[in-house]
Amino acid sequence: MKKIFLIFVFWFLLIITINKLSVNLIPDRTSYELPFKVPFTFTVAPLLNMDGGHYLDIACNGYFVKGGFDLRVFFPVYPLLVRTLSLNCTINPIIVGLLISAASFLASLYILARMVSQDFRFKTLLLLLFFPTSFFFAAYYTESVFFLFVVLTFWFLSKKDFLKSSLAAAIASATRVFGLALTPALIFEGYKYYKKTGRFPLAVLLSPLGFIVYSAYSWLQTNNFFVAISSQEGWQRSIDLLAPLTTLKYTIESALNGPLPTYDSPFVYPVILVEFATLLFIIAILYFSYKKIEMSHWIYILGTFLIILFGGQPSSSPRYALVLFPAYIFLAKRLTGAKYIIYLICSLALFIFMASVFLRGYWSS
16 A cells, blocks of 8 residues: 555656646646635646536536536536535635545555556556546546546456445446446346356446436436436537547548647647547557456446447547556556556656646647
8 A cells, every 4th residue: 555655646746747847838828716725726726727627616506507518518426525525615625626536546546456466566557647648637527536436346346246336336427427338347247147146136237327316317407318418519529329430530530630720729739649549549459458358347448438439529538548447457467578668658758748738728638
């Protein structure tokens, strides 16, 4: 546990260092006018860039339409935790939210380390920590809380505790829509258990319950059961049966077109290339890891990939791929020697670039 904590501290200090140095290289777009006073504003405010401000709004004001955008696209667990632990935002909800992110990620690292054999533990954690978008684990985002419930799902699943596993998955599905990718993995493990024992663990059917409860709440508020999905179109994300083709076409064309004069910063095109590379990364992991990792892990990766495609969300794929922990375990076992070092250096370089862009207020995923 001590080693994991030290690795975590090093990673967090690296993010702070990037924040400190990048301001000298990149024009700053970050707004430092926060609705609550916080110490070390220069360090804290960038962690709320982009969607972070929306989560703060939801935590303190509930769901509403903000500037024409329906905030119900953001799932409730993270802002609900912030609201609850900040005593309805009477305790500084910014500090509370960032502490939730940090504590959740640290707990995730500990559980993930327990899931990996000693030989590959350190390599796996480094691959995760230096993934190009891992800085989102420190931000005012859902990533850390979601990742915690994902690894808890598979931790309990490895113990054949289907009830606890399904409850963790249910909370994950109320944290982000990608929690639904856990359901087919649980059903598969339930089927394996049925073949062995003749009893199917019905508890696995609870795994999408969080999504269902949030959808029911949305229906009571808006008369639309799928408002969290349908509202995505207002955020320029097409959702339909042809979305996978549209997503792939858009991603490939954007990468091939090169920098366009309509882009509002020189960082748009490099981020597009990272998005394109991320989709290729997921496809490669799915291809090379098939039958080489636990099938439930592979199904989870596939489910996440399908949600990315059908959700028309290529622009956030580097962030969505961040929580695919089986990929890090697979790479830790497959990459050795110089290949591992080269991969890690490339990943770290992209991490520094993507973190710099995000912390200065530019879109990065």
